[in-house]
Amino acid sequence: MRRRRSLRRISQLELATLAGTTQRHLSFIESGRSTPGREMVVRLAESLGLTLRERNSLLLSASYAPLYAESARDAETIGPAMEALRSILTGHLPYPAVVAGPRGELVLANAAFDVVAEGAAAHLLAPPVNVLRLALHPEGMGPRVVNLAAWGRHITESLRARASEHPDPGLEALVEELDGYLPATAPGAASADGSGPAEHLGFAVPLRLRTAEGELRLLTTLTSFSTAVDVTLAELHLEAFLPADAASADLLRRREEARSGTGPRR
Numbered sequence: 001m002r003r004r005r006s007l008r009r010i011s012q013l014e015l016a017t018l019a020g021t022t023q024r025h026l027s028f029i030e031s032g033r034s035t036p037g038r039e040m041v042v043r044l045a046e047s048l049g050l051t052l053r054e055r056n057s058l059l060l061s062a063s064y065a066p067l068y069a070e071s072a073r074d075a076e077t078i079g080p081a082m083e084a085l086r087s088i089l090t091g092h093l094p095y096p097a098v099v100a101g102p103r104g105e106l107v108l109a110n111a112a113f114d115v116v117a118e119g120a121a122a123h124l125l126a127p128p129v130n131v132l133r134l135a136l137h138p139e140g141m142g143p144r145v146v147n148l149a150a151w152g153r154h155i156t157e158s159l160r161a162r163a164s165e166h167p168d169p170g171l172e173a174l175v176e177e178l179d180g181y182l183p184a185t186a187p188g189a190a191s192a193d194g195s196g197p198a199e200h201l202g203f204a205v206p207l208r209l210r211t212a213e214g215e216l217r218l219l220t221t222l223t224s225f226s227t228a229v230d231v232t233l234a235e236l237h238l239e240a241f242l243p244a245d246a247a248s249a250d251l252l253r254r255r256e257e258a259r260s261g262t263g264p265r266r
Contacts, residue, residue: 001058002030004048007165018047038064051166052234070231073107078233082108088238094256096218097240103171104132107236111259112252115211116141116241131239132159132174136181146208146215152182154205206244213251217244 005015016026020043028034029044036044041062045055056066071077089097089110096116099108106129117125121139124130134140136152145151156178163171207218218241228234243249256262 001026001044004050004054004058005030007167008048010048015044015047019043036062038062042067049165052228052231054166056231068229068231068234071233073232075232078230081228081233085236085238092240094252095241095243096252097238098131099236099238100131102168102235102237103174104130106131112256114259115209115216115252115255118211119144130174132178136178138181141209142181144210146210147205149183151205151207152178156182207241211251213255214247216248216251218242218248219244 223238
């Protein structure tokens with residue numbers, strides 16, 4: 001409990017207030033002088049914003065059974081939710097969208113994902129596909145990303161922030177690997193295409209992707225399932241790409257028409 005609280009830089013008093021207990025009681029729990037009830041462990045875990053997996057771990061450390069189920073991705077229990085996600089991906093066409101696991105493992109993708117995977121080496125597309133590795137690898141999307149330094153660091157910094165709050169050796173190793181694929185940059189350095197200063201817009205870093213039909217400028221949105229009560233569902237996230245300009249929207253629309261055979265006839 002003390003380690004989890006320290007990672008989030010929350011004082012005993014703050015956590016005790018959030019969980020509806022006293023600082024003295026929390027101090028006794030952290031020092032092992034008091035054994036918390038199951039309900040108190042759950043309240044403390046919720047107040048710390050722990051993931052469902054971490055909440056189960058905290059319950060186990062207090063000698064209680066896990067509270068949240070962890071289903072296989074093809075289990076009947078989460079079948080309706082997975083089917084709903086497939087419908088969302090289809091409905092997002094002609095724009096790319098994927099569902100990925102906590103370390104970037106590809107779970108579902110719509111047909112427009114081919115613009116992301118285009119030209120990637122076979123070993124990056126062999127299951128299990130990791131969309132984070134595919135995005136930055138020099139044999140994946142990397143050479144086609146015009147603003148690789150800025151966009152790539154937007155990805156790795158977001159992952160590093162998550163790993164700092166929710167320690168995961170596997171995720172930390174992946175971040176270190178991804179960092180190795182990015183070019184070194186300095187403040188005020190020229191952009192990848194030499195057209196001016198490196199693109200940096202804080203949290204808003206659009207993806208500039210070269211394709212055979214022209215450059216795509218894409219925004220990304222991430223959706224997580226914070227109200228899920230199954231560990232597997234809670235760890236998934238939906239990443240949807242949106243066109244940042246009319247030219248990109250038109251390019252993706254034409255690709256979808258060509259793929260589905262619904263384009264205008266000559």
